[in-house]
Structures are given as structure tokens and as C-alpha cells.
Amino acid sequence: MKRVVATIAATLMLGSSACTPRPHPGVEPVAPRLVVLIIVDQMRADRLAAFADRYESGLARLRDEGTVFENAHHAHAMTWTAAGIATLTSGVHPSRSGIIGNHWWDRGQRARVDAVTDPGTRRLDRPDLPGASPSHLRVTALGDWLKRMNPSSQVWSVAIKDRAAVLAGGRHPDGAFWYDFERGRFVTSSYYMDEEPAWALAFDSARSVEAFRGGWHLLRDENGYTCSDAAAGEDEPSTFPHLFSNGDAYYREIFNSPFGDRFTFDFATALIDGQRLGTDDASDLLIVGASSGDEVGHSYGPVSREVEDYYLRLDLMLGEFFDHLDTAVGRGGWLVALSSDHGVLPLPEQTRLAGTPAERHSWGSLHDPAQSALAAALNDERVDPGLVRLAYDNGWVLDADPDVAPERLTALRSRMAASLRDDPRIEDVFTWDELVSDTPLGRPYEAEFRRSFDAERSADLMLRFREFDLAFAGASGTNHGSAYAYDTHVPMVFLGAGIPAQRIESPIRTVDLAPTLASYLGIEPPAALDGKIIRYPQPTGRSQHQSFGNQRNRTGTNPACPK
Ligand SMILES: [Zn+2]
Known part of the structure; x- marks a missing residue:
């Protein structure tokens, strides 16, 4: 029987407003058959607006048809991927999830411990190697709450980075897949299953990972870009085209290009089809991490032609992905949420050019x-x-x-x-x-x-x-990990049936994402989360993307590049 979820109507709906579609009176919204959480690694909130004049597909659809929260922040100080992912999916801060960073110091072992590497598990494709698991995660996550309510619901996660895939999935998903940089395939561990599914083996056999050997060239004509291709502070080589090695090093190199995420979305599409996600009345959850956005941003900074090209391509990837959801699940049957594990510091060289001290x-x-x-x-x-x-x-x-x-x-x-x-300093x-x-x-x-x-x-x-300084820096590239707005301010967008097109300026926190998605799925999140279900945000009229002036919202540099 189809579950009717009254809470959806109360969630995220504005009061009467000309630009706010409301569900027809008397029509009860139904829990989506598939919820997809897309976590774009290192996506600053200003990426939705930065290249907006050229978004025409998925990012345009999110921006124009979704509910966009313009002031979503991580509320923890150490903005690393593992911490951000666990926060988004568990609804609690790192102080409670235990995932304070990508790794930490274990005083008992007197050694560094990785957030997800688990010597008690094996890689299924390479049993000689340790696998990964959520054994360090101290809490349950959205996928666990969903499966507890309905064990026939499926929960899957995929990302290039193991920490992103593993922590997104929670404690007991059906599976989590991450990327083997040596062989160019998605892999998993004995924690999740005994054998890789047939569709995953078939996906690998097709070796679509080889499709990008021609190198990373600009998607558009040179005139289609506003960012410089050789700004001070970028990693070398800093200009297009970025060519790859001939041998196996290629599999690692595509991580530092949009193709890592292209390959991830291709795998996610195969997963949706292979597992028949969203095709019965038990709601399913898929979390897709787009990890390459982080690698490209580290190398060239957020205001670079490489990042510009990445987002123009992400726009197309997301558009194709949403089209596939329409086909596989059906229009109105799916809901997408998009956010990020953290933002990023602009290259200090560019910050100085803008007149702000940065070292x-x-x-x-x-x-x-x-x-x-x-x-x-x-x-x-x-x-x-x-x-x-x-x-x-x-x-x-x-x-x-x-x-x-x-x-x-x-x-x-x-x-x-x-x-x-x-x-x-x-x-x-x-x-x-x-x-x-x-x-x-x-x-x-x-x-x-x-x-x-x-x-x-x-x-x-x-x-x-000091704000805008880059600590433990090399001679080029940039990083994140601070408590400042350029690292904490991330997008939070909901798109799908019943979600009104609107922009909300009221501040929310990333711990609010998991309980809000739980509400969409018609499940009660655990009591005493740090986050809360986002309900009835205050209307703010016709909001535009703001240029943030106050201290809390200093994100540094022009988010787009001057024409
Ligand atoms: Zn990073």
C-alpha cells in the first residue's frame, strides 16, 4: 500500500506567495519512491550563481524549480569531507558522530587512524587489501532510519572517495561503492556483501572508464568562459588541455577532472537500473558523492577555468541523471537533495588581488x-x-x-x-x-x-x-577545513514532486538535512538529533542571490569571474 505522508505538506512549504506553487487542496502528497542525496564535494553555495548564465540543464533545474536555501552552513569548525558527509546524513555534529575529520590520532594505538579503513574487512575484488566500513561512526544515519521502518527499502551509496561512500550509507546500507584508483573500477568490502552484484560486474566489464583517455579539453569555445586559465597560485600545468598518462596512472588522474564524477554518475545510473530502485512502494535511498569537484578545486582554486568547466559539465551530468530518474522512477516519483561536505578557501594570491590580506x-x-x-x-x-x-x-x-x-x-x-x-598567524x-x-x-x-x-x-x-590564510600550504593550490564561511557555506537544494520553486534566506544548518529528508520519507528521525526538520521557513519576498557583506558570510573573492 502506498504510504501517505502528511508531514511533507508541512515541510518546506511557504505561506501564500505568488511564486510558490502549492499542492492541490485535498491531494495528499505521497512519499517519493526514490530519494537521491547528491553531495558535491567542495561545492560552495555561490557555485549555484557563479556560472548561472550558462547553466541550462541539471543545475538550472535545481536553481529554477527547487527550494534553494541560500544560507545553509556547516556548524562545526573542522570542515573536512568525512565530517561533512556524516553530518549531512546523520543529523548530528561531529562531536556526536565521532567523525571529526578524515582521520585522527588514536592515543591508544599512538598512530593515525583513517575514518573508514577497516582491517577487519576485505576488499571484495582484492581480498589481500583491507576494506572499509562505518565502524568508527558512533550514530545511525538516514539510511538506517529508513530500513528500520521498512526493511524492504533499499539504501545504497557511491562516490569516488571511500570515506564519502561509506559514511553516506550509514551503518547498515545494502551497499556502498567507491573507486579503486589503481584499476579504475568501483569496489566494495566484505562489510556490505559477499559478492559484487551482477550489474556491477557487468558495468566494470564494459570498461566505460576508458572513454576519457583523450584528455580534459574545454567543453565550450574559449569565449564561453569568464575565468582565467592561468591564475597565480594554480597547480601546474595550469592550462587546458589537461592530458592524461597512457598507462594505469590514468585511472588516478581522471579523479582530478570532471570525468571522475562522470564515471560516478554512470555507475549510479547502472545501480538504479540494476537494483530497480524506486520501482515499488518501499521508498529507497541513494546517496551519490561527486568527489572530483574537490580534487579539481584543490588544484586550481574555486575561481579558475578548470572549476568553471567542471560546473558547466556537472550541469549536464545532473540533467542527464534527472532525465534518467524521470524514465526509471517516473516524474513525480523521485526527490533529489543536493548539498556539500564543505566549501573551500580561494587561492591566497587571488584574495590578495581583491585587496584582502591572505598568505x-x-x-x-x-x-x-x-x-x-x-x-x-x-x-x-x-x-x-x-x-x-x-x-x-x-x-x-x-x-x-x-x-x-x-x-x-x-x-x-x-x-x-x-x-x-x-x-x-x-x-x-x-x-x-x-x-x-x-x-x-x-x-x-x-x-x-x-x-x-x-x-x-x-x-x-x-x-x-587567520581568516583567508592557507595553513600547511604548498606553493600552489588550496584547501578547506576552517570554521570560516568560505568553508562552511554550502548549497542546500530540494527538487522533486511537491517541492515548491523558491529561495529561502533564513539560515539553516547542515544537520537539518537528514531529519528533513526523513520527514519527506515519512519516517520519524531519532529523538535528540542536533538537526531539526525544516518547516515553514519565513517568506522573504523575491530574494536574489546576495553579495554577503557581514562577517559571518565572508566567502572571499568574486564567486564568478569578471567578464
Ligand atoms: Zn578536499
Whole structure:
């Protein structure tokens, strides 16, 4: 029997407004047969507007026909992929999901631990290699809530990055697939299944991954771009065409091009068909991570011709994908949500050109003073220097011999923090002791750092660098990971049957996504999530994409390139 979901009508609907279609009176909305969550890695909120004059397909459809939340932010300080994905799909901050970063320092093992690599599992295609699983995820996610309500609902996830696919799927999906950079195929682990499905084997046999060997050329004529192709600060080679190696290195190289995500959407399409998603009354969930957007952005920065070309191609990829949903599931039967795990810092060179101070700080320039601060603290506390080693993982880590007493570690952290706060490049340092205590500190970004804090996994000294600076930088490229708006401000768009076309300026948080999708699916999210179901946002009239002026929304540089 088709489930009727009264909550949908109450969710995301505005009051009476000329531009707000409402469902016909008396017609109860029905839970979509397929919900697809698309997480575009490193997609800043301003990407929807940046190249908007040339969007004509999927991104245009999202922008013009969807409900667009223009002020969606991650609310945690350490904006890394694993943390962002877990936040979007679990509805809780990293402090509760436990996924504080892509990796963290394990004090017991005295070693770095990856967020998803699981030596207790095997890769199905390569049993000699460890697999991946959500064993570090401390909570359930949207897919788990769906399957608990209806075990015949299917939940699948796919992304180039293993951490994106695994954490998106939650604890017990039907399957999660990620990309093998050595062989150019999607793979999974023994955590999920015993054998790869026949459709996945057939997809690999077709070797459509070989289709991009001709290299990455501009999609359009040169005049169809507004961004420069060789801006200062881009990785070399910085100009089109970007050609690939002849051998197996090609499989890794296409990750740094739109073709990694082209291949991902092709696999997702095969998955929808192979598993017959959205074809019965049990709602299904598919999460697709577009990971290549991140790699391209790291190399060339968000205001580059490469990123411009990536988004023009993503527009087409999404359009084809939505067309396939119309065919496979039927118009009105599917719902898409699009968001991102984090934004990105513009290249410091470009920020300076725009008149804002911005610098690169190398590993050595940050490590050496920290090492000196540790040496001085050890001396002052009369701790044997051989007992404490400095490491970095989401902050400075004091890798201490078990013989070092906890109160000595507290004193070392306190002394080091005082020293590091004198560095003009460092705005603030939160110590492990400050964040493990509930006592308010009354300092800027304290709440964001608390939401990224896990007592077992967090570092000893967590740093807030100067806004617009790039810490641990190479000579080119850029990164994310800060609490600033350029890293936290992401798109949040809902598209599908019953969703009105509207733009909402009211601020929302990325923890709100999972409970809101749960509401669409007619399932009750767990109590006491950090996020809440987005209901009845306040109408704001005819909103336009704003140029954000206040401190909270400083995203840096012109999101588009000047004509
Ligand atoms: Zn990244």
C-alpha cells in the first residue's frame, strides 16, 4: 500500500506567495519512491550563481524549480569531507558522530587512524587489501532510519572517495561503492556483501572508464568562459588541455577532472537500473558523492577555468541523471537533495588581488615554532623530552608515553597554547582540556570547535588560523577545513514532486538535512538529533542571490569571474 505522508505538506512549504506553487487542496502528497542525496564535494553555495548564465540543464533545474536555501552552513569548525558527509546524513555534529575529520590520532594505538579503513574487512575484488566500513561512526544515519521502518527499502551509496561512500550509507546500507584508483573500477568490502552484484560486474566489464583517455579539453569555445586559465597560485600545468598518462596512472588522474564524477554518475545510473530502485512502494535511498569537484578545486582554486568547466559539465551530468530518474522512477516519483561536505578557501594570491590580506604558511613555518613551544614547555614542566613527541592530526597532538601523568599533559597543553597564541598567524588555540570541560570560554568560534570535538579522537591543541590564510600550504593550490564561511557555506537544494520553486534566506544548518529528508520519507528521525526538520521557513519576498557583506558570510573573492 502506498504510504501517505502528511508531514511533507508541512515541510518546506511557504505561506501564500505568488511564486510558490502549492499542492492541490485535498491531494495528499505521497512519499517519493526514490530519494537521491547528491553531495558535491567542495561545492560552495555561490557555485549555484557563479556560472548561472550558462547553466541550462541539471543545475538550472535545481536553481529554477527547487527550494534553494541560500544560507545553509556547516556548524562545526573542522570542515573536512568525512565530517561533512556524516553530518549531512546523520543529523548530528561531529562531536556526536565521532567523525571529526578524515582521520585522527588514536592515543591508544599512538598512530593515525583513517575514518573508514577497516582491517577487519576485505576488499571484495582484492581480498589481500583491507576494506572499509562505518565502524568508527558512533550514530545511525538516514539510511538506517529508513530500513528500520521498512526493511524492504533499499539504501545504497557511491562516490569516488571511500570515506564519502561509506559514511553516506550509514551503518547498515545494502551497499556502498567507491573507486579503486589503481584499476579504475568501483569496489566494495566484505562489510556490505559477499559478492559484487551482477550489474556491477557487468558495468566494470564494459570498461566505460576508458572513454576519457583523450584528455580534459574545454567543453565550450574559449569565449564561453569568464575565468582565467592561468591564475597565480594554480597547480601546474595550469592550462587546458589537461592530458592524461597512457598507462594505469590514468585511472588516478581522471579523479582530478570532471570525468571522475562522470564515471560516478554512470555507475549510479547502472545501480538504479540494476537494483530497480524506486520501482515499488518501499521508498529507497541513494546517496551519490561527486568527489572530483574537490580534487579539481584543490588544484586550481574555486575561481579558475578548470572549476568553471567542471560546473558547466556537472550541469549536464545532473540533467542527464534527472532525465534518467524521470524514465526509471517516473516524474513525480523521485526527490533529489543536493548539498556539500564543505566549501573551500580561494587561492591566497587571488584574495590578495581583491585587496584582502591572505598568505600561505608552510608546514615547516608552523611546525618549527610548535616544536620549540613543546621543548620549552617540557623544560618548564621538567618532563623528559624523550617521552613526548609532536604530531599533527586535526591540531597538534602530544604523543606521550603512558608514564606521563595527565596533569603534566594538561600543563604542557596550557603552556604551548599560550605560546602559540602569540603567533600573529594564529587567532586562537583551543586546548583539549578547555573543550572537554563544559565551562563556557566565551571566545569566538567556541561553539564551532566544541561541535568538532571528541574527547577520544581530538587533538591536544586545536588551531584557528587567520581568516583567508592557507595553513600547511604548498606553493600552489588550496584547501578547506576552517570554521570560516568560505568553508562552511554550502548549497542546500530540494527538487522533486511537491517541492515548491523558491529561495529561502533564513539560515539553516547542515544537520537539518537528514531529519528533513526523513520527514519527506515519512519516517520519524531519532529523538535528540542536533538537526531539526525544516518547516515553514519565513517568506522573504523575491530574494536574489546576495553579495554577503557581514562577517559571518565572508566567502572571499568574486564567486564568478569578471567578464
Ligand atoms: Zn578536499
